[in-house]
Amino acid sequence: MITSDLLNDLQIIVSDERVVKGQNGDDFLGNSGRIVVKPESEEEITKILQYANAHNRKISIAAGGTKRGFGGITEAEDIELSLENFKGIMEHTVGDMTLTVKSGTPFKELQAYLAQYNQKISLDPFYPERATIGGIIAANDSGPKRLGYGSARDAVIGLRIAYPNGSVIRTGGKVVKNVAGYDMNKLFIGSMGTIGVITEVTLKLRPLPQYESVILLAFPDGHHEWMKSFAVELLDSMMEPVALELLSPTLSENLTGCRYYTVAISFEDVEASVHYQEEFVKKLSSSFANISILEKEKACQFWEHFYNIDHKESEKNETKATLKIAVINLDVIRVIKECEYLSDIHNLKIEGHGGFGHGLCHVHLSGAVEDVKTAITQLRKLATELNGYAVLKYLPLKLRQEINVWGEEPSYFSLLKGIKEKIDPKKILNPGRFVGGI
């Protein structure tokens, strides 16, 4: 049997108990492996890659498993390279506000550690307890606070990458400003593990804010023009919201108990500044919206709940999908409006949110499979009309084999393909996981 040969070969590289046969029946999301191997060092990772490259074995990379439903059309590759044991902090230079960690470290662990030093990584990914820093960067995950703090491309200053042939390269460095050579960090951020295994990540840190609050503005009339003009006025003011996120009524009900279109506005600064900005928002919105303010821990709890929405396993006969839809900033209102419309006509549960300041929306669908498919088509159509795009961040394997997760290839696809072929000519890493089947 090929599988047992593979098992034996891999057991020579890492100790026996860390090489196991893949679980049968884990096929709902795919992206697993016939053999699961859990390296504990970069050296083990490179040896596994060398072996796979030499023997033409395909590898699927995983760690926390939060992105198993994101891209890819294969149930199981030869090897699942699981980085869940490859974790820990390598270097934290408190005074320089930089941190180097192994890629399999769960995000929340990092934030908890950094909080002792009044520091944080300025990213707000989904499912922070399970998601690992490597996975967040490989999938370029970001949440509403991207408005204030940017995304992985703004926080990552250096990476170590194990190439498919087993060599290791460093990109960037450990300093916060660096233009030596090409900005190779960017190449791997969001590359979906298709051109290398991220082994170490160096991030620039930010101070923890001294105070924070979330203002929830509920719009009982659901009047879109009011929401839009509120967002425009706030963005045109000198206030500094770190998040300005529109929540669909269904999502709002889940998070706040009120089934209204709601705008969540986050402020993080010294206390006096946060309160000053709250007052500004109150004045701006008093006539047409219900306002509630969550201070400090309550604000944290709100976001914690928010980052974990819709991650329960599907019930029988219910299909779930998550779309990331990107449009030009203020058009998020049209996307979120469409969500509500689709949920009414298709009997679907749709929870959506989108950031007025960055144009990225997340839409969680659940319902009967045909309805989910129809809604995906319609949302994608709308995104295209708005000159944006829709990508499926979560979809069961069977549907991924049917629906193009990434949408159409860009006109410059040959460059993307050229990069993949240059780095991974044998296509062993996360085959078919990315746009255009890269």
Added chain:
Amino acid sequence: MAKKGLQTTDKDIINLAKIVGEKEILFKKADLLAYDCDGFTIHKHLPKAVVFPNSTKEVAEVVKYCDLNQLPFLARGAGTGLSGGAIPLNGEVIISLVKMKRLLSVDLENRRAVVEPGFVNLKLTNSIADKGYYYAPDPSSQYACTIGGNVAENAGGAHCLKYGVTTNHILGLEVVLPSGEIIDISTNGVLDLPGYDLLGLLTGSEGTLGIVTKITVRILKNPEAKQTVLAYFDKVEDGSQAVSDIISSGIVPAALEMMDKTAIEGVEAAAFPVGHPKDIEALLLIEVDGISVGITEQIKQILEVCKKRNVREVKVAQSEEERGRWWANRKTGFGAMGAISPDYLVQDGVIPRSRLPEVLARINKISEESGLRIANIFHAGDGNLHPLVLFDARKSGEIEKALAAGSECLRVCADVGGTITGEHGVGIEKREEMRFVFTEREIAAQTDIRDVFNPKNLLNAGKLFPSPGRCVEVKKEMKNARETFV
């Protein structure tokens, strides 16, 4: 007749003139002399020709012609680059983008603007200032440098500490590939387009992967308030410690600049003196911005830190006029060295901020050993040093000494875990120093990417990466360098 009008028989010149028009091409030696170098003047080489296209289509046609006829070519903006990225080492056809200088659109509601590559950096801020908006990256040459050039170099500036460098503000690009193909990467500004991050890769690629013909940038709302502090220290160590203390206290200043004694001597002797005391060892220029009530507290904290670190005198700018004078004094700092030295060489290393005292001491030692004065004027908050090696090119051997001292400074930066360039780029200047920070394998990984975009290497060849035949090249370049400075 093109041939008659142009007075040349060179078929390439005639054909290129057909694309851009006879008035939009230079090819006579006297005209080409102005294009033999950029802001890095130690290397010079004449281009074959300079063309001034007026549209993306013309750029693409010129590129296609060069590609088809195996002519090396490169793009140039205002020529303010400090590492030699626009120097036509191989007798390139220079594609000057200065005529493509329109501001194409501004969308305040969605906070973006679209510009052509020849649009001058500061003009963007000036065009939107009346509405209360600005473009954040502010290299010291912003009154002259173009946004196209900023993209090529991933330019920084004094206020990048809080707001990031050029790459953090680029939303989309239209690019002419070395094949002549025109591609559009998110020029409407939609984020995270599926696929590898080509925007990130192109920004800072020093004109070796493609020619940018349209740029969509993020614009920001002006902060509600701004406060600027000037602090004078009797010891460099105290000033450096104050930098570390401010950063680790949880403040993110908009800018945190430092100058040492030699630098202060230079700026005070030049066009924008502000009356800094002559006998201090270091000064810090610190700016915080944001919500007014918030920065009042931050200023208080900064003043406390400075006092704790034995500051001799510390003051807060009392007016916009005073703030402006302090900044003009700082931003013209490089050129100011001309007032105290016939020649100077700018370096651009970056170090972890906490190593500042140690690194400044080592640079001091390099200065003593080389017998050349080194002024330090830099972005202390992000560890981006600019040692300015002062020398006199008329004295035999000083150019070589200055180059060696500059390289030594970069070696120190690399040794403490830093890097060789924070914002000026590698260009020609720091090709060899790339080996201080990257292995052969890591350099090969980068040239592999170049080969995907620029397989014939006709676009800006010989930049950014060390070449194997370096030894011979050094001697030749040194010879040229001497001629340049005499």
